Amino acid sequence: MSIRFAVTLDPLHIGAGGYRLGRVDNTIVRDAGSGLPKVPGSSLAGVARSYLTQILTGEEQERAQACITSTDKDKGNCGKCLACRLFGYAASGRQTKSHIGLLRFYDGDIVAFPVSTIAGPVWVTSPSALAQVLPPENVPALDRDVLLIDGPLPAKMSKINVGWLYLDAEVAENALQSLRRALGDDASRRFARLALAPDWLFAELVNSNLEVRTSVSIDPLTGAAENGKLFTYEAIPAATLLAFDVEIDRARCAQAGEAGGSDPVDADEALRLLDRALELCGVLGMGGMCTRGFGRVRFLGGA
Structure with a gap:
């Protein structure tokens, strides 16, 4: 590939x-x-x-x-x-x-798709989207309806608006490190705050924010x-x-x-x-x- x-x-x-x-x-x-x-x-x-x-x-x-x-x-x-x-x-x-x-x-x-939030822009991806570009062993699993943020968030922020949705959010540093390595350091800097969303939600987030x-x-x-x-x-x-x-x-x-x-x-x-x-x-x-x-x-x- x-x-x-x-x-x-x-x-x-x-x-x-x-x-x-x-x-x-x-x-x-x-x-x-x-x-x-x-x-x-x-x-x-x-x-x-x-x-x-x-x-x-x-x-x-x-x-x-x-x-x-x-x-x-x-x-x-x-x-x-x-x-x-x-x-x-x-x-x-x-x-x-x-x-x-x-x-x-x-x-x-x-x-990864850019979505506006109160904390600034977030680039949202999902396990199925990552499976298109990463080996299976490097694709993180997500079995909860939560947004995992690989990047800085304001202190004590446990929920975040993603477009018109209001979701539970957790900071998970290095959760998407495999994608950052695939992009390279220079390209990875373009996407300061990546987020992992459930597969069922990803299409809704994308189509609602075109x-x-x-x-x-x-x-x-x-x-x-x-x-x-x-x-x-x-x-x-x-x-x-x-x-x-x-x-x-x-x-x-x-x-x-x-x-x-x-x-x-x-x-x-x-x-x-x-x-x-x-x-x-x-x-x-x-x-x-x-x-x-x-x-x-x-x-x-x-x-």
């Missing part, structure tokens, strides 16, 4: 598509079982492929530029550039066969709001800790040259290029509403 942690610098909106009746008009993608918001692996793969073409140099850059600027049916599916070999391509134009990519992107999960914004379409002629064009949308708030699992098929890297009609792919170099491409997510963003202050995500490293 190759985990890459990331923190949202802005609200992140990965839309579910279309409108629906409910709290907001434009909802975000959620896991069908837990109801927790998630970032589809396809969303990360799409921006990674796009940003990869911006960091390549030399002959590989020329191939990638020729692929994405082609005017025939081979556009984006040349099968020879590094982007096609790493991310796959479809049968079109001169390509008679499709090939899956060497990189595999899995859905990103929320690991960011909801309202927008309206502007008439370009009058500069005023258009009648009937008000809409709301939700987003994963800034400072949320996410985890993505990205793997590379090393067994197929050596055969990539035979399948794609080009040189074999060096797996380690491909992962280094991927990390550089993902750095651009912290500048150019991902998901929807990127022109409205949304979408920047900074990747922190791997575990």
Whole structure:
């Protein structure tokens, strides 16, 4: 498992598509079982492929530029550039066969979620969320309906408000030390006060504290709001800790040259290029509403 942690610098909106009746008009993608918001692996793969073409140099850059600027049916599916070999391509134009990519992107999960409290911001996680990124022996158990705080709290505070809930709280230093070690010292400092909540409560805390914004379409002629064009949308708030699992098929890297009609792919170099491409997510963003202050995500490293 190759985990890459990331923190949202802005609200992140990965839309579910279309409108629906409910709290907001434009909802975000959620896991069908837990109801927790998630970032589809396809969303990360799409921006990674796009940003990869911006960091390549030399002959590989020329191939990638020729692929994405082609005017025939081979556009984006040349099968020879590094982007096609790493991310796959479809049968079109001169390509008679499709090939899956060497990189595999899995859905990103929320690991720690920021919630406002009277004691300041708290990043809430749960045993099931930690199980996505830590070995089973390092996942703390929680068999009580209490919030375990790994971080400082005002003296004699035995209860704490977490959003609209009022919960029993206990200071448990080093309860989440395994997560802090996985993040590294520099990244761990971003999350001064972590808290462990029961699994049954985690989804409620997250969904009750998502960011909801309202927008309206502007008439370009009058500069005023258009009648009937008000809409709301939700987003994963800034400072949320996410985890993505990205793997590379090393067994197929050596055969990539035979399948794609080009040189074999060096797996380690491909992962280094991927990390550089993902750095651009912290500048150019991902998901929807990127022109409205949304979408920047900074990747922190791997575990």
